[in-house]
Amino acid sequence: MNPNQKSYSSDNSEPLLRIENLKKHFPIKGGGYFRKEKKAVLAVDDVSFTIYKGETLGLVGESGCGKSTLGRNILRLQEPTEGQVFFNNTNILLHNKHELRKLRKQMQIIYQDPFGSLNPRFTIGQIIGEMYEIHGIAKGAEKEKKVKEMLELVGLDPSRYNSYPHEFSGGQRQRVGIARALALNPTFVVADEPVSALDVSVQSQVINLLMKLKKEFGLTLLFIAHGLNVVRHISDRVGVMYLGKLVELSETDNIFESPAHPYTAALLSTVPEADPRLKKERIVLKGEVPSPANPPSGCRFRTRCPLAAERCKNEMPPLVEVRSKHHVACHYPLEEGQTLKEAIASRKEGQLSI
Numbered sequence: 001m002n003p004n005q006k007s008y009s010s011d012n013s014e015p016l017l018r019i020e021n022l023k024k025h026f027p028i029k030g031g032g033y034f035r036k037e038k039k040a041v042l043a044v045d046d047v048s049f050t051i052y053k054g055e056t057l058g059l060v061g062e063s064g065c066g067k068s069t070l071g072r073n074i075l076r077l078q079e080p081t082e083g084q085v086f087f088n089n090t091n092i093l094l095h096n097k098h099e100l101r102k103l104r105k106q107m108q109i110i111y112q113d114p115f116g117s118l119n120p121r122f123t124i125g126q127i128i129g130e131m132y133e134i135h136g137i138a139k140g141a142e143k144e145k146k147v148k149e150m151l152e153l154v155g156l157d158p159s160r161y162n163s164y165p166h167e168f169s170g171g172q173r174q175r176v177g178i179a180r181a182l183a184l185n186p187t188f189v190v191a192d193e194p195v196s197a198l199d200v201s202v203q204s205q206v207i208n209l210l211m212k213l214k215k216e217f218g219l220t221l222l223f224i225a226h227g228l229n230v231v232r233h234i235s236d237r238v239g240v241m242y243l244g245k246l247v248e249l250s251e252t253d254n255i256f257e258s259p260a261h262p263y264t265a266a267l268l269s270t271v272p273e274a275d276p277r278l279k280k281e282r283i284v285l286k287g288e289v290p291s292p293a294n295p296p297s298g299c300r301f302r303t304r305c306p307l308a309a310e311r312c313k314n315e316m317p318p319l320v321e322v323r324s325k326h327h328v329a330c331h332y333p334l335e336e337g338q339t340l341k342e343a344i345a346s347r348k349e350g351q352l353s354i
Contacts, residue, residue, distance in 0.1 A: 015089075016220050017051040017074070017188060022083035024066070024073050028293060041293045043069040044080075045244035048319070051188075056214065056221040058235030058252070060228060060267070062289060065241040067224045068112070071190040074222070075107055076100060087188070105135060108181040112193040114173035118165040124151070124176050125161040131183040150179040153216075154209060171202035178209065182217060191223045195230060203227075207234055228271045232256055240264045243300040244292055246319060250326040258336050260328040263301050265340040283340055299331065306344050307332045 025040040044066045051057050059067050072078045074085055076092065084091050092103060111117035118127055128147045132138040138146050148158035154175040165173055174194060181189055191210065195203040211234060214221060225231050231238055231252075238255040240248040240263065248261040259265045269283040285304045290296055296303050302312040311331050319329040323336060334343050 013052040013054065015050050016053045016087070017222075018084075018086040018089075019050070019074065020048050020084040020086070022047045022070070022073060022085065023081045024069050024078065025081045039293055042244045042295060043292060044073060045295075047083075047241075047244075047246045049239060049246060049249060051220060051222060053220055054218065055236040056223050056234055058231035058238045059222060059224045059241060060226070060231050060238060061241035063226070064289065064292065066244040066292070067241055068192050070241070071109070071192050071222060071224055075109055075190060077109070101135075105184045106187045107190075108184065108186040108188075109190045109192060110174075110177050110181045110194045113197055114170050114177055115165075115197070117177055118173060120165055123162045123164055124156075124168075127165075127176065128180050128183055131180060135184060137184070146183070147179075150183055151176075153182075153213070154179045169202075170198050171205060174198060174202075174206055175209065178206075178213070182213060182219075185217060186219070188220045189222075191221055193224050193226065196226055203230065210234065228256075228267065240267070243290060243295055245300050245329065247301065247329045248327065249319065250323075254323070254326050258334075258338075260322055260326060260333040261301075261330050262305050262307050262334065262340055262343070265334060269340075281339075281341065299329075301330075306340065 022044055023042075023046055024044040025042055028039040028041060047066075047070060049057075059070070061067055069078065073080045076085075076095075080093065083093075085093050087103070087107065092100070095103060118124075122130075125144065125147050128150055129143045132143045132146055144161065148161055151158045151161065156172060156175055156179070160167075165176070168176065174197075177194070194210070195206050198206060207230060210221070213219065221234075223231065223234055235252050237250065238248075238252050239246055240255070240261065242263050248255065248259065248264045250260075255264065256268060259268055263285075266283040266285050269281065287304045290300070290303055296313075298314050299305070299308070299312040299317050302308040305312065309332065315331065317329045317331045319327050321327050322333050332343070334340065
């Protein structure tokens with residue numbers, strides 16, 4: 001078992017989902033006449049962690065870091081290249097199609113795009129209702145009753161049962177998506193950036209709705225997002241991804257108050273303060289994010305890291321516990337309470353010139 005698999009625990013928490021060495025590589029056909037060289041986009045590359053019953057794990061990182069791909073691989077909406085996914089101690093990657101369909105009742109997804117994720121030719125009654133029909137739960141009047149109950153639960157007027165998606169606002173459409181995901185009373189839900197396409201005023205409404213429904217349904221959530229403030233508001237723990245790798249994992253307060261990875265510190269420096277009198281020094285990372293088809297040797301972050309040294313070029317840092325319940329993949333993690341600026345000043349020698 002990997003060390004990060006014990007990073008969150010309480011008296012009544014039990015593992016629900018365990019990810020071990022998960023990889024998703026997308027092959028790239030070689031160019032030229034002979035097509036000898038085969039490459040792959042390393043979208044998710046050897047990621048391991050555990051999600052505990054009843055918790056919300058927030059997953060953050062820049063666009064293209066592999067967050068959404070990871071979520072889809074966990075649910076087998078895309079097939080992983082390697083690794084294992086244990087749900088209630090059963091490796092679901094070994095399930096056949098029949099077993100996987102049964103599992104869909106327990107594992108669902110809320111999609112990022114409230115416009116593209118709903119069939120424009122179906123009414124919302126049909127969109128939510130097909131969940132009951134596919135799994136043989138209800139038909140006819142009983143199905144309509146259940147759909148209207150779900151609409152009311154997510155804050156929509158049940159009388160709009162026969163309305164089409166284009167007749168709703170973006171926030172309302174996302175509520176339909178949430179109702180569809182929760183219709184089968186699942187245990188685990190992947191929320192794949194569910195508020196990124198919504199206005200700020202609507203985002204808070206949807207987040208509050210998710211938190212309310214989490215308590216009512218006893219849900220376990222993997223909440224994928226760009227917005228760090230949103231993640232802080234809803235998550236019990238936070239994982240940070242960079243270029244297909246999980247680089248930091250800890251309880252939410254630990255991440256936001258004392259990050260251990262230089263990349264996490266740089267991300268948090270971009271979060272605006274509510275009080276304008278508080279000044280925060282923004283950390284600007286140099287260079288571009290490397291291509292996942294040709295990642296750097298050693299530490300993936302080293303080409304942009306102000307703390308990078310020769311060791312970072314030659315060795316991939318493992319995800320290890322550096323403080324209580326705080327795991328980081330970095331050869332030179334920040335000390336508790338230390339800023340990145342202070343860390344740079346304390347170890348100028350040995351830095352790589354990249």
